[in-house]
Amino acid sequence: MTGGYTVGVIGAGAVGQTVAALLAVEPWCSRLLVASRTSEAARGLVTDLEDARQLTGGARAFTAVRADMGDADALVVCPRASFTNTATADVRMTGLAANGPVIAEWARTLTGYPGVVVMVTNPVDIFARYFADLCGARRVFGIGSATDTARYRLALAQHHRVPVDTVDGYVIGEHGDSAVICASSTTINGRPATVPLDLVTAELRDRPRRINAGIGRVRNGPSAAVVSALRKLLAVEDGTDVLSVNRGGVWLGIRLQITAGQPTVTPLNLNERETAQFIAARAKLGAAYRTINREGATSCR
DSSP states (O other): OOSOEEEEEEOOSHHHHHHHHHHHTOTTEEEEEEEOSSHHHHHHHHHHHHHHHHHHOOOEEEEOOGGGGGGOSEEEEOOOOSOOOOOSSSTGGGHHHHHHHHHHHHHHHTTTOOSEEEEOSSSHHHHHHHHHHHHOOSOEEEOHHHHHHHHHHHHHHHHHTOOGGGEEOOEEEOSSTTEEEOGGGOEETTEEOOOOHHHHHHHHHHHHHHHHHHHSSOOHHHHHHHHHHHHHHTTSSOEEEEEEEEETTEEEEEEEEEETTEEEEOOOOOOHHHHHHHHHHHHHHHHHHTTSOOTTOOOOO
16 A cells, blocks of 8 residues: 555644654655644644645645544654753653653553554653553554664765765664664675764764754654654555664664565674673663553553
8 A cells, every 4th residue: 555544643843743744745645633732733733734735735634632543544653741851961861751641641542553653752762662561552663763873874974975875874772872883784885884983973962962952853853764664664665774663572773674564673783892782772771661650551562
C-alpha cells in the first residue's frame, strides 16, 4: 500500500507542527489527526494546515480527541510538558519527570493500539519503552539515534570535505550524552574512515544547542527523521534506519533493515571501546527507567 494512511500527531508544539507540515505533503498520507494539550492549539494547527492545503494539496487535517487516535495507522508522539530545562549535561534526560505523566496518560488511553508508534518526546529511548509497557503496543520506535546518525554523517563529511552521501556511519545506544559513535565501522566511499572523535562528539553535543539558541527549539531534524521512519515502517519504501527498539527489555538505538514494513536488527561490528560504551548506555537507560512511577504498568513482552 502506498497511499491512504491516517497518521495521528499527538502534540502541536514545535515538532508537532513541523511533523504535520511534512506529512501533509507526503503522497501516502491522506489524513492527519491532531491532538494537543489544549483544543485551541490543535484547532490552530489544523486551520493553518487547511490554508496550506489550498495551495499545495495533500492530506486533510482534523482535530481529534483521544479516542479518535485509535483509528490512525500510525501515531507520532511528541507532546512536551511545560517546564524550564536549565541542565548543561544530560539535557534530554531532564524531561523524564515532567513529560512522564503526559506520556503515561496517552499510553493508557490507547491500550492495545495495533499500529506503528513513533516516539519523539525526550528522553526518547525511555519513553518509547514506557509507552510500550503501559499501552501494550508492539510496534513502538524512538527516533533519537536517527537524528544523531544524520548529524554524525554531516559532521564527518564537512571535516573530510566530501559529499555526505559518501559517508556510511552510525550512532547507536542512547539519544543523549551516552550516544555511541560507531567510528570503527564508519566508511567513506566504501573505505575505512578516519574519525576525529573529539571533534564529532563536540559537534553532536553543540549542534542542538546552536539550534535552540537561534530558533528556540530543535524541530526540523527530528521531524524529518519521523517521516523517514514512517515511510519504511508503513511499507512505503524499504531501507535502513537507526531507531530505538526493544533489546532485551531496554530500548536503545539500533541499526534496522526495514523491508515491507518489518524491521530486522542488523548489528554493527563494535570495537572494545564501543562495546563498553553500548553496555554503559544500556545500564544508564535501564536505571533511569526504574525511576519512573510504574504503578499500573503492564509489560507487553
